[in-house]
Structures are given as C-alpha cells and as structure tokens.
Amino acid sequence: MSSETISDNLSSAPNIIEEATRRYPFQAIERRWQQQWAEAGVYRTTENKDRPKYYVLDMFPYPSGSGLHVGHCKNYVPGDVVARFQHMRGHNVLHPMGWDAFGQPAEQDAIKRNINPRLVVPLLAKEYKRQMNLLGIGYDWDREINSTSPEYYRWNQWAFLRLHEKGLAYRKTAPVNWCVNESTVLANEEVNDGTCWRCDGPVVKKDLPQWFFKITAYAEKLLAGLDRIDWPEGVKTQQRDWIGRSEGVEFDIPVLASPGAGTIRVFTTRVDTVYGMSFVVLSPEHPLVESITTEAQRGEVAVYREKAARLSDMDRTAEGRERTGVFTGAYGTNPVSGHRVPIYLADYVLTGYGTGAIMAVPAHDARDFEFARRYHLPIPVVIVATEAEVAQPPLDGSGMTEAFTAKDGLTVNSDRFSGLPVKVAGWRIAEWMESEGIGVRRTNYKLRDWLVSRQRYWGTPIPIIHCPQCGEVPVPLADLPVVLPDVENYKPTGDGRSPLAAIADFVNVSCPRCGGAAQRETDTMAGSVDSSWYFLRFTSPGSEKEPWDRRAADYWMPVNRYIGGREHAVGHLLYARFFTHFFYDEALISTDEPFASLSNQGMLLAETTIDADSAEKHPVKRSELVGFDFDSWLARWKSGGAFAAERVIKDTETGGERVEPVSIDFAWLKMSKSKENAVTPDYIAEKYGSDSLRLYILFEAPFEDTIQWSEERMTGVFRFANRVWDVVTGVADTYDPSWPDKVGAAADTDSAQKVLRRRTHQAIIKVTDDIAEFRFNTAVSALMIHSDALRKHILAHGAASPAVFEAAATLIKLLSPLAPHIADELWERLGHSGNYLYNAPWPAADSSVAAPDEITLIVQINGKLVDRLTLPADADAKTCELSALDSPKIKAATQGKTIRKIIFVPGKLVNVVVG
RNA sequence: GCCCUUGUAGCCCAAUUGGUAGAGGCGCUUGCCUUAGAAGCAAGUUAGUCGGCGUUCGAGUCGCCGCAAGGGUACCA
Numbered sequence: 001m002s003s004e005t006i007s008d009n010l011s012s013a014p015n016i017i018e019e020a021t022r023r024y025p026f027q028a029i030e031r032r033w034q035q036q037w038a039e040a041g042v043y044r045t046t047e048n049k050d051r052p053k054y055y056v057l058d059m060f061p062y063p064s065g066s067g068l069h070v071g072h073c074k075n076y077v078p079g080d081v082v083a084r085f086q087h088m089r090g091h092n093v094l095h096p097m098g099w100d101a102f103g104q105p106a107e108q109d110a111i112k113r114n115i116n117p118r119l120v121v122p123l124l125a126k127e128y129k130r131q132m133n134l135l136g137i138g139y140d141w142d143r144e145i146n147s148t149s150p151e152y153y154r155w156n157q158w159a160f161l162r163l164h165e166k167g168l169a170y171r172k173t174a175p176v177n178w179c180v181n182e183s184t185v186l187a188n189e190e191v192n193d194g195t196c197w198r199c200d201g202p203v204v205k206k207d208l209p210q211w212f213f214k215i216t217a218y219a220e221k222l223l224a225g226l227d228r229i230d231w232p233e234g235v236k237t238q239q240r241d242w243i244g245r246s247e248g249v250e251f252d253i254p255v256l257a258s259p260g261a262g263t264i265r266v267f268t269t270r271v272d273t274v275y276g277m278s279f280v281v282l283s284p285e286h287p288l289v290e291s292i293t294t295e296a297q298r299g300e301v302a303v304y305r306e307k308a309a310r311l312s313d314m315d316r317t318a319e320g321r322e323r324t325g326v327f328t329g330a331y332g333t334n335p336v337s338g339h340r341v342p343i344y345l346a347d348y349v350l351t352g353y354g355t356g357a358i359m360a361v362p363a364h365d366a367r368d369f370e371f372a373r374r375y376h377l378p379i380p381v382v383i384v385a386t387e388a389e390v391a392q393p394p395l396d397g398s399g400m401t402e403a404f405t406a407k408d409g410l411t412v413n414s415d416r417f418s419g420l421p422v423k424v425a426g427w428r429i430a431e432w433m434e435s436e437g438i439g440v441r442r443t444n445y446k447l448r449d450w451l452v453s454r455q456r457y458w459g460t461p462i463p464i465i466h467c468p469q470c471g472e473v474p475v476p477l478a479d480l481p482v483v484l485p486d487v488e489n490y491k492p493t494g495d496g497r498s499p500l501a502a503i504a505d506f507v508n509v510s511c512p513r514c515g516g517a518a519q520r521e522t523d524t525m526a527g528s529v530d531s532s533w534y535f536l537r538f539t540s541p542g543s544e545k546e547p548w549d550r551r552a553a554d555y556w557m558p559v560n561r562y563i564g565g566r567e568h569a570v571g572h573l574l575y576a577r578f579f580t581h582f583f584y585d586e587a588l589i590s591t592d593e594p595f596a597s598l599s600n601q602g603m604l605l606a607e608t609t610i611d612a613d614s615a616e617k618h619p620v621k622r623s624e625l626v627g628f629d630f631d632s633w634l635a636r637w638k639s640g641g642a643f644a645a646e647r648v649i650k651d652t653e654t655g656g657e658r659v660e661p662v663s664i665d666f667a668w669l670k671m672s673k674s675k676e677n678a679v680t681p682d683y684i685a686e687k688y689g690s691d692s693l694r695l696y697i698l699f700e701a702p703f704e705d706t707i708q709w710s711e712e713r714m715t716g717v718f719r720f721a722n723r724v725w726d727v728v729t730g731v732a733d734t735y736d737p738s739w740p741d742k743v744g745a746a747a748d749t750d751s752a753q754k755v756l757r758r759r760t761h762q763a764i765i766k767v768t769d770d771i772a773e774f775r776f777n778t779a780v781s782a783l784m785i786h787s788d789a790l791r792k793h794i795l796a797h798g799a800a801s802p803a804v805f806e807a808a809a810t811l812i813k814l815l816s817p818l819a820p821h822i823a824d825e826l827w828e829r830l831g832h833s834g835n836y837l838y839n840a841p842w843p844a845a846d847s848s849v850a851a852p853d854e855i856t857l858i859v860q861i862n863g864k865l866v867d868r869l870t871l872p873a874d875a876d877a878k879t880c881e882l883s884a885l886d887s888p889k890i891k892a893a894t895q896g897k898t899i900r901k902i903i904f905v906p907g908k909l910v911n912v913v914v915g
Numbered sequence: 916g917c918c919c920u921u922g923u924a925g926c927c928c929a930a931u932u933g934g935u936a937g938a939g940g941c942g943c944u945u946g947c948c949u950u951a952g953a954a955g956c957a958a959g960u961u962a963g964u965c966g967g968c969g970u971u972c973g974a975g976u977c978g979c980c981g982c983a984a985g986g987g988u989a990c991c992a
Contacts, residue, residue, distance in 0.1 A: 170954090234919045234987085241918070244991060268992060281992090323990080360992090365991060366916095446991050553939070566986075603986095699940070700925065706985080716940045719955090726955095778929065781939035788939095858935050863922075863973035866934060874978045903972055908934055913972045 024725035026689030029803045030821040034133055042836050043138040046092045047555065055556045056083045056093035057538070057595075058684040059564030059572070060100040060147075060531045065109055066673035068131040069680055070709065071604035073697045078601065078776060083699065084252045084817035088842040094556050096538040098145035099125045100154070103527035105456035107735035111490045115457050121148055131681055135690050136820050140836065143541045147530040148458075152537065154481030155547035156529050157463040159579065160452075161474050164464070168214040171450075171472065175285075175351075176451065178206035178430065183496075184455060205309065208496050211453035211462060211523060215578045219243050219445045221592070224579055230597040235569045242570040244446025248431050250355065251439030253280055253332040255292050256340065264288060264343070266333060267354035267444055267802070271433070274380035274428035275414040276361040277334050278372065279324065279342045283349040283356040284308035292343065294329025301326055303347060303914045308347045323348050323370045334359075335417065335438045336429070346371060354444050362403065369403035383409040383422060390419050432842055450575060452526045457490045457499045458583040459524030467511035467518035476512050482520070495517065498522045526748045531572055532579040535559055554590045564602075573598070599774060600792045603708040605668040605696075606677040609633075612642035612665035619675040620662060624648050637666055668708050679709060691819035692718040698776035698818055720784055721822055724815065731808045735830045739809070741803035747849075752793065759789045760807045761850035766845045767814045780818065787811055809845050853905040858909035859884045861893050877904045884910040 015418045037043065044076045058079045083095035101121040110117040131183075132139065145152055148168050163169035179200030180186075215222075223243050248269035253264055264280060282289055284305045293301045305327040325346030332341055348367055349358055362372035364380045372379050379397035384390060393412035397404075411418050411425040420428065433439035453462060461482045463475035475482055485506045487499050499701065500506055500522040511518035533547070538555040540549035576594055584592035609625065611618045622628050625874045626646040636643050642665040671678050695717035695836060736742075747754040763786035770779035790807045798804075809830065816837040817822035821838050832840075852873050857880055859867040869891040871880060881902055884890055892915055901913040 210983090232919095239921065240988065241988075247990075248992080269992075348990045348992095350991065353990095358992045365992070367992080402929090409919065444991075583932050637986075697930095705928090707927080710927085710941080720940085722955090777927095777940095778938080781929075784939055854978080856935075860934085860973075868935070903934090905934055909973095911934080911972055 001489055009608065023722040024528050024822070026691065026822070028723070030136065030685065032688055033821045033824050034136065037138065037836070040836070042144075042838050043095070043140050044142055045094050045140045047098075048092055051090055051092045051094050054083075054086040054561075055094045055559045056086065056561045057095075057535055057559045057563065058097065059568065060098060060534050061101050061128070062103065062105055063121070063128040063130070065120075065124055066423065066678070067127050067680065068135075069673065069678035070684060070693065070772065071606075071671035071678070071876050073135060073681065073693060074601045074604045075565070076132065076135065076137050077694050078599070078703055078774065079561070080135075081694075081771060081817045082561055082774075083138060083777060084820065084838055084853040085842070087838055087841060088813075088817070088839070094143075094538065095140060095696065096143040096145075096541075097129075097132065097137075097141070098143075098486070098538070098541075099128070099147065100527065100531050101125070101146060101148045101902070102459045102530055104456070106148075106371055107456060108491060116486065117490075121146065128833055134685055135681055138820070143538055145534065145537055145541050147527075150481045150483050150545070152873050153460040153484075153530070155533070155537070156525055157475070157480050157482060158547060159529070159533065160525065161463055161477065163213055163582065166384055166582075166586075167583070168217060170214065171209055171211050171258055171453075174212075175205040175210050176210055178202045178208075179203055183574065187730075203899070206496070208455075210451055211521075211525075212449040212615075213452055213578070213640070215372060215450045216445060216447050218578050219245065219447050221581050222574065225281040225577060225581065229595065230600065231326075232597070232600060235566070235573070235598060238569045239574060242574065245443060245674060246445075247441065247443050248802070249433060249439045250442040251335060251433060253335065253341075255288075255343070256331045257334060262288060262291065265355040266357045266359045267442065268359055270364065270426070270600055271429050271439075272360065272411060272414075272417075273361040273364045273382050274334070274336050274359065274382050274429060275411075277337075277341055277359040278362055278378045278380055279344055279360045280332050281344045281349045281358050281368075281371070282328070282358050282765060283351040284345055284347050285351040286345075286356050288357075289328065289345060292328055292330040294297065294323070297327055297329035297663060304345060304433070317445075317646060319722075323367060323374060325371060325375065327375075336433070341548070342377070344371075344375070347492045352448060353446065363397040363400065364403055364405055366403045366405060369400070380413065382411060382413050383902065384412050385409050391419075395756075398661075408790055413423045413492070417571070438616050450528075450578070452529055453523035455498045455522075457487055458525065460484070460529065461500065462521045462523050462525060463512060465509055465518045466521060466825065467514060467516060469516055470511055470513045470518075472548050473511055473513050473518070477511070484524075485774050498524060500524070515590060518691045532575045532582070535562075535576070536580075536583070536589065548589075548733070550589070555623040557589060557591040558594055558596045560596055561597045563601060566600045570782075574882055600704060602701065602704050603672050604707055604709055606671040606675075606679070606709045607665055607851060608669040608675050609675040610665050610667045610669070612663035617665075617667050617669065619669060619677070620647060620664060622676045625662075625664070633664070634666065641665070641739055669793050669884055671709060681709070684711075684714070688714060688718045689721070691822045692721050694720065695780055695819055699780040702777055703774045717780070720780075720787070721819065724783075724787050724811065725789055725793065725822065725826070727794065728808050728812060730794065731799045731831060732829045734832075735805055735808070736802070737831055738803075739802040739805035743806045746802040750801070750803070752797045753801055756789065756793045757849050758801040758852065760803070760810050761788060761845045761847070763814060764810060764845035765847070765850055768842070768845065771817065776818070779814075783811065783815055783818075786814075811839060813837060813843050816840075816913070855907050857884070859887055859890055860909060860911040862912060862913055866890060873907070877906070880904060880910050884912065 009744055056079050058076055063139040082567045083093050087093040099121065106117040106121060109120065120766065126144055147153060160169055179201055180605040223240065223245060226239060246269050248267055249271040250265060252263035252265050255264060264282065266280065268274065289305065323346065325344045328343045328345060330343045330683065332343055349356065360368040360371065362368040362377065364383050369379065379400065381394050381397045384393060385406065385411065389809045390410050390412055395413065409422050409423055411422065413422050414425065417425050417429055430441055442860060455600040461484055463480060463482045465473045465475060469475050483505055487503060489499055507519050507522060509518055509520055509898050510516065536548045536553050536557065537731065540552035543549050581592045583589045609620045609622055611620050624647040626648060642663050645662055645664045646659050647662045651658065652760060669677065681690065681693060692714060696714040699717055700713060731790065743757065747757045766782040767779045770782065772778065790804065790811060794804060812826050827835065827837055852869050855873050858865060858870050858871060867887045869883055869887060871883060881904060890912060894912060897914040899912060900915045
C-alpha cells in the first residue's frame with residue numbers, strides 16, 4: 001500500500017475528489033435508483049405461490065453510535081448479492097433487517113451521556129438504515145424489527161414463561177462471573193482470559209441467585225442436529241467441543257473412619273485405569289468437605305478453600321501455575337480393589353463438571369501425576385505399552401517423568417482385568433461394576449446451562465413475581481408485556497441488583513395467584529435471548545396475538561443462508577438452535593434447525609497506528625499523536641520500523657493535558673471507529689460510488705478470507721465499472737431489444753458473432769455457479785473478462801449485431817446483483833424502462849452455444865508435457881491417440897521404446913507411458 | 916497444550932471429480948494520447964506452488980511428517 005493511499009483514507013473531506021477520477025456519473029445514478037427502489041417498494045417480500053422461497057439473513061446487528069464503516073460491507077454486501085440473485089432466479093426472497101439494541105453497549109452509552117437509551121436507539125437505527133440504503137442493500141424495510149420495542153420483547157417474556165412451564169427456566173444461586181469494575185455479572189463468553197470483555201477489569205466468582213435456561217437438556221439434540229445442516233466443519237467442530245459429550249462411569253467411593261462418613265461420587269472416562277487410583281480429589285466447593293475433614297486438617301482446609309474462592313478465573317487457570325491442594329485427613333476405599341486412598345482438595349477439580357470429584361490415577365493422567373509428585377503420593381502403574389511389559393509389569397511409576405496417557409496400551413496390575421487392551425478392559429470393567437452395583441455408565445457434557453439474568457436496566461424484564469406465600473409466580477400471559485419502566489439512574493446498584501429494584505411502582509405488585517403483596521423480579525434478560533428467535537419474528541413481524549404466524553414461519557423457515565461472523569460459533573448459534581429445537585418440540589413450528597446453511601465472512605483489516613512497546617498491539621489514536629501526518633510517518637516507519645513520537649493524553653478528571661513519548665508502529669487490525677482506522681461508506685460512495693465499493697469487497701479476496709483495506713486496489717474495480725459504462729452506453733444507440741429472435745441465425749453465418757455468443761454463454765455459466773457457491777471474487781473476474789471481450793469485439797466488428805446486444809444485455813444482468821445501481825441505469829439506457837433488474841429473469845445459458853469447437857489436446861510422455869495439438873472438440877479417443885502418436889515430437893521421444901500404456905482423458909490429454 | 920483454517924509471481928488472488936501452473940486485479944516498465952500531469956488505451960513484466968517423504972501414468976490438488984501465519988479453546992476427569 002502506498003503512502004498516498006493511506007493519506008487519502010484519512011481525508012475526512014470528500015470534496016477533494018479530483019474531477020479526473022470521476023468518470024461515469026455514479027453519484028447521480030446511485031442517488032436516483034436508491035430513491036426509485038424505495039418509492040416503488042421493489043424489495044418488498046412476496047409470497048407468490050408459483051415460486052419457491054429463499055430466506056437469506058444477516059446476523060442481527062447492534063446499531064452502534066459509530067455508524068457503519070466499510071468493514072461492515074463484508075457481511076451485508078454478499079447477503080444482498082444472494083438475495084438479488086435468488087430473486088432473479090425466480091424465488092420469493094425474504095431478506096430482512098432489524099436491530100438487536102438491548103444490552104450493554106447502548107446502556108454504557110446511556111450512562112456516559114446520561115440519555116435514556118430508549119431515545120438513542122431509534123436515531124442509531126435510522127443512521128444504520130441510511131447507510132445500508134446508501135450501499136444499495138435491498139432489505140425489505142417493511143419488516144424492520146427492533147428488539148427493544150415492547151411488541152418484540154413481550155415475546156421474549158412469553159418464551160421465558162413457556163420454558164419456565166416446562167421446567168427449562170429455573171433460578172438457582174450460583175457462582176457467577178462478577179466484573180469488579182462494572183459491578184455486573186458476565187456470561188462465560190464475556191470473559192476473556194479472566195478479564196472482562198469490555199473493561200479488561202478483573203473477574204471474580206460471586207454467589208448470586210440467577211436465572212438459567214436448561215440448554216443442557218438439549219445437549220443430545222443439539223449434537224445430533226449438527227449432522228443435518230450445511231455449516232462450515234470448523235463451526236460444527238467448535239459446537240461439538242463446546243457441548244463436550246463424554247462417556248464414562250460414575251461410582252461411589254466410601255469414606256472411611258471420618259466424622260461424617262459417607263460416599264464420594266466420582267466420574268471417570270478412564271475406568272480402565274481404576275485400579276491405578278492412589279488418591280481422591282474433591283473440588284474446593286464440594287459439599288462433603290465440611291463433614292469429612294478431620295480436626296487436625298480443619299485449619300489448613302479452611303485456608304485453602306478461602307483462597308480458592310477469592311481467586312479469579314485468570315489466576316486459577318494461569319499458565320504454568322503449580323497444581324496445589326490440601327489433605328482432608330480422610331480416607332476412602334477404592335471399590336474395585338479395596339485399597340485405602342487419601343482424600344485431597346484441589347482447585348484443579350471443577351465444581352461444575354461431572355460430580356465435582358475425581359479418582360486420581362497419577363500414572364495415567366498428567367494433572368494427577370503432577371499433583372502426586374508435589375505431594376509425594378504413590379504412582380501405581382496399571383497401563384503399559386507393550387506385551388513384554390505385561391509379563392513383567394512395573395509396579396511403581398516413581399521413575400516416570402510424565403504420565404503415560406496413551407489410549408492404546410494394555411492393562412496390568414488390574415486383578416482379573418490385567419493383560420487386556422485398554423478399550424476392552426474399560427468395557428469389561430464398566431460392565432462388571434454395573435453388574436456388581438458398584439457403578440453406572442453415564443454420559444457427561446461440558447455444556448453448562450445458559451445464564452440469562454442480568455442485574456442491569458436495558459433488557460427485557462423477567463416476567464416472574466416473587467410471592468412470600470406462593471413462591472415464584474409467572475406473570476399471566478394476558479398481563480404481558482411487562483414493560484420496562486423509565487428510570488432516573490441507569491447505573492447498576494453495585495449490590496448485585498438492577499436499577500429496577502429502586503422503582504417501587506415496578507417492584508411492588510400483588511401476587512397473581514393469591515392477591516397478596518409480592519415483588520417483581522428485577523433481573524432483566526441477557527441480549528442473547530433477543531437474538532435467539534428473531535429469525536422467526538421476521539417471517540411475520542406484525543403479528544400481534546402471537547410471536548409469529550405459524551403459516552408464515554412454516555413457509556419461510558429454515559433460513560436458507562445465514563451470514564455472520566465466526567465469533568458467534570458457540571454463543572448465539574447454539575442458543576438460537578436450542579430455542580428452535582424447543583419450539584419444535586412444543587409443536588409451535590415445523591423446523592428444528594433454524595439455519596440450513598451458514599457462511600462466515602472474513603474480517604476487514606485496516607492499517608493502524610499502534611504502540612510498539614505493547615505486545616498486544618494496542619492501537620494509538622491518530623488524533624492523539626502530535627503533528628500526525630500519515631505520509632511522512634509511514635515513510636519513516638518503512639525506512640526503519642518503529643519510531644519515536646509524542647502523544648497527548650487527556651486527563652479525564654482534571655481536564656488537563658499532558659504529552660508523553662510513545663513508540664509508534666503500524667499493524668493491520670480490525671477496522672473500527674475507536675481505533676481511528678475506519679473508512680466510512682459515505683466517503684467511498686462519494687468518491688467512487690457504492691457499486692465500486694461493493695465490487696471491491698467482493699473481488700479483493702474470497703468471501704471467507706480476511707482482507708486488508710486498500711483504496712488503491714479499489715481503483716481496479718472502479719476502472720472496471722467505467723469500462724462497463726463505456727461499452728454499454730456505446731451500444732445503446734443501436735440496441736435492438738428483439739435480439740433474442742435473431743441472435744441464433746446471426747451467429748450461424750458470422751463466426752465473430754458465434755465466438756462472442758460462446759463467451760457470453762460461458763460467462764453466464766461461470767457467474768451463475770460462482771454466485772451460487774459464494775465465489776464472488778471469481779464471478780467479478782469472469783465479468784471483467786466478458787466485458788473486455790465485448791469491448792474488443794465491438795472495436796473489430798462494430799456494435800450493431802444481435803450477438804453484441806446479447807452480450808451487453810447479459811453483462812448487465814449478470815452484474816446487477818453485484819453492482820445494482822449501474823446495472824439498472826444501463827438497463828434503462830438500453831431502452832428497458834419501467835423495469836428493475838431485480839424483477840428480471842436471470843439469463844439462461846445454452847450449453848451448446850457455450851461449447852467450444854476445438855480443444856487443445858495435451859500430449860504427455862510419462863506425465864510430462866511434450867506437445868499440444870489442436871483437434872475438433874468432439875474428437876474421440878481413437879482419433880486423439882492416433883493424432884498424438886503421429887506427432888513428430890512424440891515419435892522422436894518414443895523412438896526405440898516400448899509403449900506400455902496410453903491414458904486418454906476426453907477433451908484434455910493423451911499420456912503415453914513408455915518403459 | 917488441544918482443535919480449526921491457510922501457505923501459488925513484489926502484493927491480493929485463479930486453477931472441475933488429481934490432467935497445459937495463470938483467469939482477473941494492484942504495482943512496475945515502455946509506447947500512444949496530452950503543453951504537462953491525471954485519467955484512458957496498447958504492449959510488456961515476474962512464480963513452478965513453504966520444506967520433506969509417500970500414493971499415482973500424472974500431485975498446487977490426495978496421505979503422512981515437519982515449518983510458518985491466523986483464529987478458536989483451555990485443568991471437563
């Protein structure tokens with residue numbers, strides 16, 4: 001990227017456009033068509049009975065205050081291309097857009113500016129909508145939805161109650177992620193490396209009563225459904241790993257000679273190693289700890305438990321951290337061997353998984369091994385690698401340097417189960433334990449229930465009333481929605497309750513069941529609830545009596561093509577699948593998997609100034625740098641890497657400023673306004689036009705690939721748009737719309753027209769396949785080739801022939817999903833007025849016209865290219881082989897050698913194998 | 916650590932079920948046009964596909980082992 005380009009990016013004044021770079025009148029054209037489309041309601045959804053349906057959906061965005069930048073085109077443009085393409089191909093298309101505007105960003109903004117988010121959201125949505133229209137995205141705005149409107153969120157409440165009724169929404173006190181800075185609870189996916197995703201502050205465990213949805217009840221269905229959907233394998237793998245199904249055995253370990261003797265239930269997937277158990281470990285929070293700990297150990301145990309509770313997740317999982325624990329003083333019995341084993345407490349055992357207790361087999365588990373080493377516990381060997389070792393099994397693993405964890409060994413020292421392959425031993429031991437009543441086979445999941453309550457203001461109120469007499473009482477359906485009241489103060493209380501708790505009118509109600517005084521739940525729902533069913537709402541957004549119209553949902557679902565970022569692989573996509581499966585089970589819809597196919601767009605990166613001394617590539621705002629000038633700074637950087645600069649830091653408390661030195665580097669980081677590396681669509685639309693921006697995004701790299709923003713490269717597609725303009729407007733004067741009746745005959749008598757027709761039909765085939773397969777980059781390339789072929793044909797043969805008209809009309813049609821404004825304009829200039837290409841039929845390819853007359857036959861000897869021959873396209877195997885053997889080069893090369901085999905690939909090559 | 920993805924000209928990227936390594940774009944060079952530049956047009960320019968082994972008549976493409984980059988996830992018993 002040249003320095004010139006970058007300085008252009010920075011320019012906020014679009015009126016520096018040089019006259020010379022403006023070729024075709026894209027500004028007027030784009031404005032005009034956007035207006036016409038809107039007035040004519042071109043993109044209004046149809047449900048024509050004669051047409052199949054196609055539902056294309058972009059992930060529900062939060063309309064942020066920064067507006068759109070060109071990076072957003074990476075997700076919205078391809079969806080638009082597909083919608084247009086499928087409509088032209090004869091589908092009823094549903095392509096809606098709406099606003100996922102509840103949640104933290106809006107609320108943080110409200111707190112900062114002290115404005116009710118209720119007032120801000122419509123403004124932000126309006127700005128998003130303006131920019132999406134500016135890009136020429138053809139959404140059906142009649143179906144726009146807003147998750148913060150009571151008409152929408154009342155159905156969140158309805159869904160909550162439905163789940164509650166089935167026992168799938170429940171409340172329990174649970175340790176949750178607590179952000180110390182923000183005094184708020186975070187979902188697991190909102191915690192990065194033990195820090196808050198927003199403020200990077202520390203996150204600790206805190207016990208609070210919380211609402212959960214029992215997604216774990218759907219673990220099997222969510223797992224099985226993955227096999228039936230066309231999603232990227234990587235995303236499916238991530239979901240499978242997240243659900244984390246594992247099969248094993250659960251059994252009890254009796255506690256010996258202890259004050260509160262009982263049993264400890266453990267879960268293991270390696271029951272084949274059960275004879276190698278040398279101790280038992282409980283999680284620090286395990287309920288039995290109190291009762292089994294001996295007097296002598298009580299003090300030590302208490303200290304350890306307290307320390308564990310205070311540790312943040314970050315500390316607890318810190319890299320290379322020592323595996324620590326404490327002895328309880330108690331012992332248990334290995335139920336299969338009768339051996340006595342000590343019982344420890346250690347924080348490497350998690351409360352939330354399995355039974356919160358494990359059998360420790362140090363010889364064959366890396367964690368247990370480390371622990372045993374540290375506390376000098378025995379390391380009995382029960383698995384070996386070879387037959388030889390079975391004969392003379394080592395008893396003690398104290399000489400081992402690491403645990404032997406391979407799953408293809410043989411058992412030893414395992415009583416009657418010795419000498420068996422690990423898998424067989426596991427199977428037999430499990431069977432035996434079950435028959436003896438010692439243990440049972442069980443399946444466990446890593447998946448946890450979905451935490452949906454938040455102690456925040458800006459969300460859907462949870463429709464539950466707490467009654468001292470009746471307990472948890474659902475708000476009657478007739479009383480929905482429970483409207484989110486206005487509030488003076490948006491800040492969380494800091495005691496774990498939402499600001500709603502301070503509104504007496506809201507909180508104090510009478511119990512719907514007994515009529516007595518009761519209190520409303522003051523938690524609100526996580527934003528992930530809103531986005532878990534919005535795709536159903538889009539099928540009938542005006543539905544007042546029900547969340548969706550059954551007929552409409554059955555017609556449109558599932559979403560044919562869902563487009564969004566990879567970051568939602570396990571959060572949103574899993575929740576949405578869960579809701580859909582649930583609604584299916586409730587017989588409310590006929591589809592259980594909401595998204596038949598999924599596509600993840602790549603990121604868009606931009607050149608960013610960063611702090612060279614930060615390992616994490618911290619961006620430095622350009623506006624903070626003293627005397628910033630991109631050209632010269634980049635030149636300095638290129639000549640010597642990072643360089644010294646000064647930045648102005650504003651002190652938020654005193655309002656003063658100070659200047660401090662900083663070392664500046666450049667890096668490619670995701671585009672965002674906060675990093676000050678963003679380029680707006682408005683700027684590009686003004687300078688090159690939205691069509692060129694769309695083409696750039698589509699052409700620069702494959703859809704899934706990350707691209708590095710380059711205005712310089714954009715000029716390539718801008719030139720292409722201009723060439724298309726020149727070529728087609730050059731045809732307009734002579735254009736005859738009745739060409740379809742004449743083009744066949746014309747091509748029969750005119751070989752140049754025949755060649756042009758062939759290229760036209762090859763372009764149809766290529767572009768059709770490419771768009772259908774999301775290969776937009778090669779589709780654009782094919783159009784470049786086609787437009788160039790047409791241009792050259794006109795130069796040589798003139799613009800007044802049916803084949804030229806066909807080529808020009810086809811070019812525009814094929815281009816129209818990608819660059820809709822210029823296409824509609826040129827279409828009209830050819831005389832097809834009163835028509836939008838969105839409603840025009842997609843061109844049909846005639847494969848006989850596209851087929852070439854001649855082929856180049858490759859002739860190889862032993863797979864190496866020796867000659868090329870030009871032959872008729874329909875030449876058969878015999879003709880090709882004879883021609884090949886007749887070639888002088890082949891004759892020379894096969895002289896005196898035995899021809900062992902001849903391989904013929906029709907239309908491609910002949911390979912002569914000689915010995 | 917584990918999982919996923921990707922390595923092709925100076926750069927971004929093409930290359931049906933294995934079958935001529937190059938479609939397109941950016942950049943660069945030269946020419947035309949121009950008072951000059953920009954824009955445009957024309958012609959040209961560069962790799963043998965990250966490395967190794969294997970399968971095959973034939974490997975950029977398939978398999979295995981490495982290396983590098985990017986992303987995800989992390990004590991899940």
